[in-house]
Structures are given as C-alpha cells and as structure tokens.
Amino acid sequence: MSDEHPTDDARAADGALLARFAAGDQAAARLLSAQLLPRVYAHALRVMGNAAEAEDIAQEAMLRLWRQAPDWDPARATAATWLYRVTANLCTDRLRRRPTVALDAVAEPPDPQPSAAQRLQDAARLDALDAALQTLPDRQRQAVVLRHLDGLANPEIAAILDIGVEAVESLTARGKRALAAALARDREALGYQDD
Incomplete structure (x- = not known):
C-alpha cells in the first residue's frame, strides 16, 4: 500500500495531463476539459445566477489553466482546486x-392587485349591471349573458336557446340597448367618462 495521499495521486495525474497538453497532446486537453469544465461552470452558475456569465467565467478559467500548463507545478495543487480558486476569483x-x-433608489414594484377604490368601483359596476340585467325580458337577458358575459358565439347561443342565429343577434342588440339606457343615469357615479 502506498503512503501517498489520494490528493497526491490527483496532483500527479493532473500534472501529467497538463504536461502532455503543453507538449501538444490535444487528447489530454479534451480529457481535462471533460473532467473539469462542467464542475467550474456549475460553480460559476450557482454564484453568478446567470448562464452566460458562468460560461464566460468557466472558459476564462480554463484558458488560464492552459496558459499555466507549461509551468505547472503538481506540488502546489490539483488542477481542480486551482480552477475552483480561479473561478471563485473571477466570480468575485x-x-x-x-x-x-x-x-x-429602487422603485417599489407595482401591486398587481387592484386598489381598494378600484375594487369598490368594480363591485358597484357589477351590482349595477346585475340590477340592469334583471330589468331585461328573460330571453334578452339569457342571450346577453351568454354572448357578452360567457363569451359564447351566436351559433352556440342559438342552439342553447333553440332559436335561429338572426333571433340571437336581435335579442343581444335589443338587450345591449336596454342595458345602456338603464345604466346611463348612473354612468358618472360608476366612473365611466368615455363613450
């Protein structure tokens, strides 16, 4: 059994691969890259939180390793330890x-929820619409609700009400006019300024 520490074996192996790379052996570079690049990229990604920056940092760290290859001293560290240190410094x-x-100086993000005043106004508008709908004849009310509140197409409404499409168009048109007239008197109170 050897007295060497496992790190000593790793240092020797890294040193041999870097020496082979420095001598022009591209297979050694591919092997070191396959072993080390994914690890330093993952580290940079976790630190930076940005894939493009992590990729730049990992590539720069590997380039620095390649530049060190001719002068590599296996006694100082494993290539992985050295690369992690370089990657950490590049991230910093x-x-x-x-x-x-x-x-x-950072602006408060807008609240996606409607304000209390907007919620009250929306509730008042719904209450007014419900009250106005109740003033319509039954068939008009059903046609308007199916078309404008439930979003169904006229042929679907015709099938539901068992009438023709032209009858649906007539019912919804008359119903919309009656609703507009019923809501007109409360227009300003409901916050409607446009036409």
Whole structure:
C-alpha cells in the first residue's frame, strides 16, 4: 500500500495531463476539459445566477489553466482546486463590477392587485349591471349573458336557446340597448367618462 495521499495521486495525474497538453497532446486537453469544465461552470452558475456569465467565467478559467500548463507545478495543487480558486476569483471580480443600487433608489414594484377604490368601483359596476340585467325580458337577458358575459358565439347561443342565429343577434342588440339606457343615469357615479 502506498503512503501517498489520494490528493497526491490527483496532483500527479493532473500534472501529467497538463504536461502532455503543453507538449501538444490535444487528447489530454479534451480529457481535462471533460473532467473539469462542467464542475467550474456549475460553480460559476450557482454564484453568478446567470448562464452566460458562468460560461464566460468557466472558459476564462480554463484558458488560464492552459496558459499555466507549461509551468505547472503538481506540488502546489490539483488542477481542480486551482480552477475552483480561479473561478471563485473571477466570480468575485465580476460581482464587484456589477452596478449596485441603493435600496432606497429602487422603485417599489407595482401591486398587481387592484386598489381598494378600484375594487369598490368594480363591485358597484357589477351590482349595477346585475340590477340592469334583471330589468331585461328573460330571453334578452339569457342571450346577453351568454354572448357578452360567457363569451359564447351566436351559433352556440342559438342552439342553447333553440332559436335561429338572426333571433340571437336581435335579442343581444335589443338587450345591449336596454342595458345602456338603464345604466346611463348612473354612468358618472360608476366612473365611466368615455363613450
């Protein structure tokens, strides 16, 4: 059994591969890249949170390893340890160059929920519409609800009400006019300013 530490074996193996690369052996470069590049890329991605930046950093780290190959000293570290250190430093450098903004300078994101005033107005509009719908004759009310609130097409409505498409068109047109007239008096109170 050898007295060498497993890291010593890794250092020797890395040193041999880097020496082969420095001598022009592209197979050694491919082998080291296959072993190390995915690891340093994953590390950079976790730190940076951006795939494009992580890819740039991992490639730069590998280029620096290739530049070190002719002078590589296997006694100092494994290639993986050295690459992780270089990757960490490159990440730190990039993070420092990112623009920073004071928290107070960041605008509050808009609330996607309607305001309380908007919710009250929407409720008032729905109440007014429901009341106006109740003033329509039954068939008109059904046609208007199916067409304009449920979004069904006229042929579907005709089949549901068992009438012709022209009758649906007539019912919905008359129903819309009656609703407009019923809601006209409350137009301003409901917040409708346009036509």
